[in-house]
Amino acid sequence: MSTQTSATAKTNAVLTYEGKTLNLPIVVGTENEPAADIGKLRSATGLITLDPGYGNTGACQSAITFIDGEKGILRYRGYPIEELAEKSSFLEVAWLLMNGELPTRQELEGFRTNITRHTLLHEDFRRFFDALPKDAHPMPVLAATVGALATFYQGPETEKHLQDTVIRLLAKMPTIAACSYKHSIGQPFVYPQNRLDYCSNFLNMMFATPCEEYEVDPVVAHALDQLLILHADHEQNCSTSTVRLVGSSQANLFAAISAGIGALWGPLHGGANQQVIEMLEQIEREDGNADRFVARAKDKNDTTRLMGFGHRVYKNYDPRAKVLRETCDRLVNKLDVSSKLLDIARRLEEVALSDEYFISRKLYPNVDFYSGVIYKALGIPTNMFTVMFAMGRLPGWIAHFMEMRRDPDNRIGRPRQVYTGATLRPYLPIDKRG
Ligand code: CMC
Numbered sequence: 214m215s216t217q218t219s220a221t222a223k224t225n226a227v228l229t230y231e232g233k234t235l236n237l238p239i240v241v242g243t244e245n246e247p248a249a250d251i252g253k254l255r256s257a258t259g260l261i262t263l264d265p266g267y268g269n270t271g272a273c274q275s276a277i278t279f280i281d282g283e284k285g286i287l288r289y290r291g292y293p294i295e296e297l298a299e300k301s302s303f304l305e306v307a308w309l310l311m312n313g314e315l316p317t318r319q320e321l322e323g324f325r326t327n328i329t330r331h332t333l334l335h336e337d338f339r340r341f342f343d344a345l346p347k348d349a350h351p352m353p354v355l356a357a358t359v360g361a362l363a364t365f366y367q368g369p370e371t372e373k374h375l376q377d378t379v380i381r382l383l384a385k386m387p388t389i390a391a392c393s394y395k396h397s398i399g400q401p402f403v404y405p406q407n408r409l410d411y412c413s414n415f416l417n418m419m420f421a422t423p424c425e426e427y428e429v430d431p432v433v434a435h436a437l438d439q440l441l442i443l444h445a446d447h448e449q450n451c452s453t454s455t456v457r458l459v460g461s462s463q464a465n466l467f468a469a470i471s472a473g474i475g476a477l478w479g480p481l482h483g484g485a486n487q488q489v490i491e492m493l494e495q496i497e498r499e500d501g502n503a504d505r506f507v508a509r510a511k512d513k514n515d516t517t518r519l520m521g522f523g524h525r526v527y528k529n530y531d532p533r534a535k536v537l538r539e540t541c542d543r544l545v546n547k548l549d550v551s552s553k554l555l556d557i558a559r560r561l562e563e564v565a566l567s568d569e570y571f572i573s574r575k576l577y578p579n580v581d582f583y584s585g586v587i588y589k590a591l592g593i594p595t596n597m598f599t600v601m602f603a604m605g606r607l608p609g610w611i612a613h614f615m616e617m618r619r620d621p622d623n624r625i626g627r628p629r630q631v632y633t634g635a636t637l638r639p640y641l642p643i644d645k646r647g
Contacts, residue, residue: 230258244279261629267449268525272626273457277310277612278448285529289446290314298536303441304328304411307383307608310446311615325411331384332405332414334392335365342396351393351600352478358389360471370465375618378466379611386607387411390600391418397596412437415604420592432547433591436540437601440584443533444602446609452476452483456610457617461626466614473610474603480520483581483602489521490585490595493554496561503560511570519565521582528575537583541590550590558586 225236226249235257237249248271255261264270279288287294290309297306308316308324316324341361345354359382366381368374392402395418403418413429416437421427447453455476459469477483496506510519524531545552562578565571588598617623 228254228258230260233258240274242274243276244281255629261631263631266525267454272449272454273617273620275448275613275616276313277616278446278609280448280526282524282526282528285527285532285535287447287532294443294532295536298439298442301442303438303445303605306442306445310608310612311379327380328384328411329407331381332388332407334385334388337365338392339402342392342402345396347397347399349397350478351390351397351597352474352484352603354393354396355386355389355600355603356471356474356478358393359386359467359474363465363467366467370463375466375615379615382466382470382611383607386604387415388418390597390604391415393600394419394594394597410434412441419597430548432544436544436587436591439536439540440587440601441605443536443580443584444605446606446612450482451479452606453610453613457613458626460614460617461623463625466611469614470607470610473606477603477606478599483599483606485520485579485581486585486588486598486602487595489558489581490554490589490598492520493557493561493586496557497553501557503557504564507561507564507568510565511568519561519571519576521579521585522565522571523574523576524579527577527579530577531579533580534578534582537580537587538578541583541586544587544590548590554589555586558583 223241224239226239228235228237235254237251237254240248240250242248251262262270277290279291280286289297289306290313292309292315297309301309304325305316305321308321338358338361341358342354345357362381362385366378388405395402401423403421405414406417409417409429412434413431416429416434417427449457452473456469456473459472460466480488492506496503499505506517507519509515509517510522541555541558544550545555562582565576571577584602585595585598588601589595593601
């Protein structure tokens with residue numbers, strides 16, 4: 214099922230270059246976003262576009278997620294993120310993203326059961342984990358293990374095989390994530406439990422031990438579920454674009470997701486949530502002075518950035534951060550954990566939001582600003598924060614991969630460049646160099 218429709222071209226922009234005129238059809242999406250279609254630009258004029266960081270480049274048409282960065286709007290398949298975060302569940306949202314519509318009760322039950330029955334990892338993965346260093350960051354462990362799944366589930370990419378891969382990925386991701394953590398602390402893996410829901414099962418695999426049962430706190434499981442919903446998709450971000458680019462070569466879904474995990478790991482993308490908590494802890498250790506830290510983030514001679522602030526698309530408060538800000542308050546009170554880091558985060562936000570540097574650049578808190586404080590309150594270890602982001606983003610990556618694969622106009626992703634290197638020169642024998 215797919216709600217993909219093609220945007221229609223209603224008018225033209227005109228480009229004139231060296232006496233040649235080219236009409237660029239203006240394609241308008243369902244939320245009235247206009248785009249100039251430059252598909253014929255190079256063949257008609259010899260020009261290519263130059264857009265480092267792709268700030269002005271639409272790489273595809275997509276019916277999955279809508280963002281209005283100026284107004285701070287985020288919707289999955291037309292549904293506001295705030296409503297989904299309050300009323301839905303992660304698996305329901307995963308279905309919505311991948312299939313285009315909210316599931317019926319029967320569809321959701323079937324989906325849940327299917328996922329529950331595929332959570333086990335092949336026992337041979339024990340040896341795979343054994344080969345990895347204990348102090349490895351869980352993100353490359355996750356990327357490597359997801360990539361390795363392709364060696365266990367090979368096969369021609371039929372629709373059935375692809376659907377099985379989707380279920381396996383969603384089902385095994387929490388198991389792999391928990392195993393990567395257990396591996397890092399030298400504890401035995403905990404097997405998945407079919408009686409537990411998606412997030413409770415993950416928490417049990419993380420925190421139960423052979424010596425002690427773990428009682429899942431429903432408040433914690435619910436907060437985690439909400440975090441996963443808020444991270445589930447964000448249209449053409451760095452990791453999703455990576456998944457699409459890898460998938461455009463017809464590489465399999467495991468390979469594409471593994472590459473997406475690698476892209477997400479970077480501190481400017483999903484890795485920022487770990488950096489935020491490290492920043493807050495550093496401020497707490499030093500003197501608790503948020504004002505001084507903000508001054509450093511503004512100083513052009515200092516590489517410090519206010520992590521969890523700023524966004525390529527949002528020039529307003531990130532709507533996900535708004536939800537998390539409230540969740541943070543509730544959790545800190547309910548779970549009776551120290552609110553020190555939250556207090557520092559609040560102060561940082563207050564100082565930054567009234568500072569000319571941040572105001573003029575439209576830098577607001579993003580999703581990572583408060584998520585770290587929540588993970589901390591839930592007892593998730595700091596180096597697992599970005600893994601949590603990956604677990605949440607998985608259905609979004611899958612939805613984009615599927616949308617691209619089903620698009621008959623899909624071509625392999627292959628950007629061009631403006632070459633700035635040496636022009637033609639003769640080869641120099643080694644004794645004539647230097
Ligand atoms: N602290 C201080 N200055 C900043 C910050 C920040 N967090 N973010 C941007 N700026 C400044 C930047 O120095 C530049 O100033 P100037 O115009 O004087 O050179 C201006 O704002 C524009 O920044 P940019 O780096 O050109 O913007 P970008 O769109 O390329 O980068 C960003 C977006 C998110 C990478 C950046 O804002 C950043 O590094 N933020 C901190 C890292 C972070 O929180 N990342 C998580 C993003 S949300 C989760 C996700 O979707 O991945």
